Amino acid sequence: MNQRLQQFLNAENISQSQFADRLGVAKASVSHILAGRNKPGYDFIESLSRQFPNLNLEWLINGRGRMYKVTGQEPEIPVQEADNIFENTPESIESQIDQPKIVKVVIFYDNGTFQEIV
Numbered sequence: 001m002n003q004r005l006q007q008f009l010n011a012e013n014i015s016q017s018q019f020a021d022r023l024g025v026a027k028a029s030v031s032h033i034l035a036g037r038n039k040p041g042y043d044f045i046e047s048l049s050r051q052f053p054n055l056n057l058e059w060l061i062n063g064r065g066r067m068y069k070v071t072g073q074e075p076e077i078p079v080q081e082a083d084n085i086f087e088n089t090p091e092s093i094e095s096q097i098d099q100p101k102i103v104k105v106v107i108f109y110d111n112g113t114f115q116e117i118v
Helices: 002-012 016-023 027-035 042-051 057-062 090-097
Strands: 105-108 114-117
Touching: 002 016, 002 027, 002 057, 016 027, 016 042, 042 057
Parallel strands: none
Antiparallel strands: 105 114
């Protein structure tokens, strides 16, 4: 688990110190968990799930699944709409219907992990 926790910190781009502050735990306890000397307790895991709700705890604890939960909601991606240069003719409506739709976005991180947004 300590290696997966380190992967998570790398993916979030936060230091051990920042992580400890955000969870409200001692910096030494995070250091001990990452070094494999201690295992996190219930309070640590609960605080972690509150502060990072998209983290998949099943992945963190057991190594199953993906690092981040898949929400099932499409992300809000700003899309620039072109000026309407055509009148609403049957041809222009038909061409709008045939436009491809985004069905999946995959984000790849430099540590070899990825997040899939469906």
